[in-house]
Amino acid sequence: MTTMTTIAAPRRGWRAAGTWIGAVIVGLTLFAAIFAPWITPHDPYAQDLGKRLLPPFWMDGHNPMHLLGTDQIGRDYLSRLIYGARISMLIGIGVTITSAIIGIAMGVLGGFVGGKVDDAVLFAITTRLSIPVVLVALAVVGLMGSSFTLLVLTLGLLLWDRFAVVARSTTMQVRNLDFVSAAWCAGCSRFHILWREVLPNIASHLVVVATLEIALAILLEAALSFLGLGVPPPLPSWGLMISEAKEYMYFSPWVIMIPGIALFVLVLGINLLGDGLRDHFGTGTQ
Amino acid sequence: MLRFLLRRFVVALLVAATVLTLAFMLTRLSGDLAISIAGANATQADVELIRKAYGLDRPVIVQFFDWVGRAMIGDFGESYFFKARTAALIGERMPVTITLGLTGLLIALFVSIPMGIAAAVNEGAWVDRVVQFIALLGQAMPGFWLGLILMITFGLQLGWLPISGTGSWQHYVMPGIVLAFTAIPALTRLTRAGMIQAMSSDYIRTARAKGLSRASILLKHALRNAAIPVVAIAAVQLGFMLGGSIVIESVFALHGVGFLAWESIGKNDFPVVQAVVLVLAVIYVALTMLADILNAVLDPRLRTA
Numbered sequence: 047m048t049t050m051t052t053i054a055a056p057r058r059g060w061r062a063a064g065t066w067i068g069a070v071i072v073g074l075t076l077f078a079a080i081f082a083p084w085i086t087p088h089d090p091y092a093q094d095l096g097k098r099l100l101p102p103f104w105m106d107g108h109n110p111m112h113l114l115g116t117d118q119i120g121r122d123y124l125s126r127l128i129y130g131a132r133i134s135m136l137i138g139i140g141v142t143i144t145s146a147i148i149g150i151a152m153g154v155l156g157g158f159v160g161g162k163v164d165d166a167v168l169f170a171i172t173t174r175l176s177i178p179v180v181l182v183a184l185a186v187v188g189l190m191g192s193s194f195t196l197l198v199l200t201l202g203l204l205l206w207d208r209f210a211v212v213a214r215s216t217t218m219q220v221r222n223l224d225f226v227s228a229a230w231c232a233g234c235s236r237f238h239i240l241w242r243e244v245l246p247n248i249a250s251h252l253v254v255v256a257t258l259e260i261a262l263a264i265l266l267e268a269a270l271s272f273l274g275l276g277v278p279p280p281l282p283s284w285g286l287m288i289s290e291a292k293e294y295m296y297f298s299p300w301v302i303m304i305p306g307i308a309l310f311v312l313v314l315g316i317n318l319l320g321d322g323l324r325d326h327f328g329t330g331t332q
Numbered sequence: 333m334l335r336f337l338l339r340r341f342v343v344a345l346l347v348a349a350t351v352l353t354l355a356f357m358l359t360r361l362s363g364d365l366a367i368s369i370a371g372a373n374a375t376q377a378d379v380e381l382i383r384k385a386y387g388l389d390r391p392v393i394v395q396f397f398d399w400v401g402r403a404m405i406g407d408f409g410e411s412y413f414f415k416a417r418t419a420a421l422i423g424e425r426m427p428v429t430i431t432l433g434l435t436g437l438l439i440a441l442f443v444s445i446p447m448g449i450a451a452a453v454n455e456g457a458w459v460d461r462v463v464q465f466i467a468l469l470g471q472a473m474p475g476f477w478l479g480l481i482l483m484i485t486f487g488l489q490l491g492w493l494p495i496s497g498t499g500s501w502q503h504y505v506m507p508g509i510v511l512a513f514t515a516i517p518a519l520t521r522l523t524r525a526g527m528i529q530a531m532s533s534d535y536i537r538t539a540r541a542k543g544l545s546r547a548s549i550l551l552k553h554a555l556r557n558a559a560i561p562v563v564a565i566a567a568v569q570l571g572f573m574l575g576g577s578i579v580i581e582s583v584f585a586l587h588g589v590g591f592l593a594w595e596s597i598g599k600n601d602f603p604v605v606q607a608v609v610l611v612l613a614v615i616y617v618a619l620t621m622l623a624d625i626l627n628a629v630l631d632p633r634l635r636t637a
Contacts, residue, residue, distance in 0.1 A: 060461060169343070169346065169347070172343065172347055173347045173350045173351065173354075175616070175620075176347055176351060176571075176613045176616045176617045176620070177351060177354065177609070177613055178574075178575030178576070178578075178609065178612045178613065178616070179575070179576075180575065180576055180578050180579055181575060181578050181590070181593055181608065181609055181612065182358065182609060184578065184593075184594065184597055185358055185359075185593075185597055185605050185609065186358065186361060188597035188598065188600075188605075189358075189359070189361050189368075189597075189600070190361055261471075261472070265474055268474055268476075268477075269474065269475065269476055269579045272476050272579070273476075273578075273579065273582055273594065275597065285474075285476075288476070288477060288480070292480065295480060295483075295484060296484060296488050299484050302477065302480050302481075303481075306474065306477040306480075306481070309474050309477065310472055310473060310474060310477070311472075313471075313472040313474075314468065314469065314472035317468055317471055317472055318468070321468075
């Protein structure tokens with residue numbers, strides 16, 4: 047609240063504008079993702095080989111029925127793009143929830159208990175950071191066959207490190223504050239203290255991490271799908287759309303530009319929103 | 333200092349041992365390896381033959397210690413698909429990946445350090461805002477997509493650079509730029525933050541009071557101190573970049589270790605996959621250890637850690 051209402055130094059104004067732009071981008075994508083079946087003009091899976099690679103509306107020879115044109119087997123690009131938002135958002139949120147549970151549990155435990163437990167947590171974080179994420183995710187999907195659930199779980203099991211690092215350091219800061227000592231004196235259980243005293247006080251930091259992780263998961267899913275080992279076709283993942291259209295990109299560059307820009311703008315929007323939240327909570331400078 | 337080095341080394345070894353175990357477990361995820369290797373058209377007899385030939389009929393624990401024992405001396409077994417020693421395959425392809433990683437890192441440093449300094453010196457002004465915005469854009473850029481755009485623009489439309497392959501130094505320019513993008517946002521922000529902190533410190537005030545030139549203050553005094561975390565993170569970033577090069581190598585058909593891993597995953601070539609995971613992880617561990625030591629050498633205050 048404070049950041050929004052302080053007297054507008056020009057930088058604050060810029061920052062606030064960025065936050066709002068981010069919020070609008072994320073809001074619109076969420077809207078598209080949730081209401082996809084009602085707002086798409088066509089079935090995203092319906093092929094029409096008579097209408098292959100129709101150009102989008104700003105180019106000559108476009109078809110007013112297909113605003114963003116059609117792909118190499120005549121599926122409506124706008125409809126696929128809207129359904130693609132669903133995949134990106136589900137992956138981003140699903141992966142982040144999985145990794146948040148693992149990372150926060152480990153980080154809070156290490157930061158709160160300290161000693162040998164904390165050493166183990168730090169070791170797990172160090173080990174995790176040394177594992178090449180993209181390669182391992184590709185290998186898992188390659189070996190077990192691509193499916194949406196598997197992808198979410200795999201990425202979730204790989205991306206918990208930042209949650210753990212932040213939860214651990216913030217828990218250490220909170221652990222010795224007066225209200226925690228007071229709760230101990232009042233005879234509260236350890237679980238109560240973790241759940242009701244520690245967690246709410248580190249939550250703002252974790253929300254900022256969550257935005258970063260959503261953005262990262264979305265980018266990773268697109269890269270994996272692009273390499274053919276992400277979500278399986280014919281799902282309209284933006285990364286998969288780029289991959290399938292790749293052969294045609296030299297003659298009709300828009301086939302990769304449209305899903306690519308969607309991906310870029312969404313991730314940019316999430317990051318802008320995350321930066322805004324960080325300013326808002328005042329968690330950036332430590 | 334010695335104590336610090338020793339401690340750091342033991343941790344690195346333990347991490348490597350854990351990754352060794354994980355890499356083995358990774359390839360056992362798919363269930364029966366022999367069936368996967370034999371392929372879809374194999375008969376039961378073929379599968380049994382393969383199971384025997386590759387020692388997959390032994391208990392898993394025996395297979396594990398066999399793999400660990402061999403991996404320790406750099407023997408990663410034979411590739412099922414390429415019919416060659418895995419270690420030789422990786423050795424052959426590694427120079428390409430290292431060249432790509434170093435190219436990416438150099439480009440990233442050449443871009444981010446000047447940008448970070450410019451932003452710090454003009455903190456809050458438009459230069460600073462532009463730099464921060466560029467960092468934000470870089471963070472949101474999907475690498476493989478940027479690669480395709482560069483291929484269309486510089487490869488096809490302008491004809492300046494080759495689109496794919498490994499032949500000459502020109503082949504590394506576009507992949508290097510794409511890879512650099514993954515490190516530029518972090519390195520720029522770090523340089524900026526380090527410079528801002530350094531510029532507001534007492535020794536810079538002293539340098540100013542002595543009447544030193546602006547360039548001397550910036551480059552000799554402030555940058556030296558701001559560079560310490562940047563150097564350390566640069567080493568870590570190189571590790572991340574090598575691990576992430578699989579996507580970029582596949583886009584540009586650059587025949588490095590990442591490309592090898594991608595091919596092997598497609599062919600169910602387990603020895604290669606687990607070896608590449610292990611090698612990349614060990615390189616990362618070595619680089620982070622190097623970064624910590626470098627940090628300790630450059631900044632004596634950290635040696636007690």
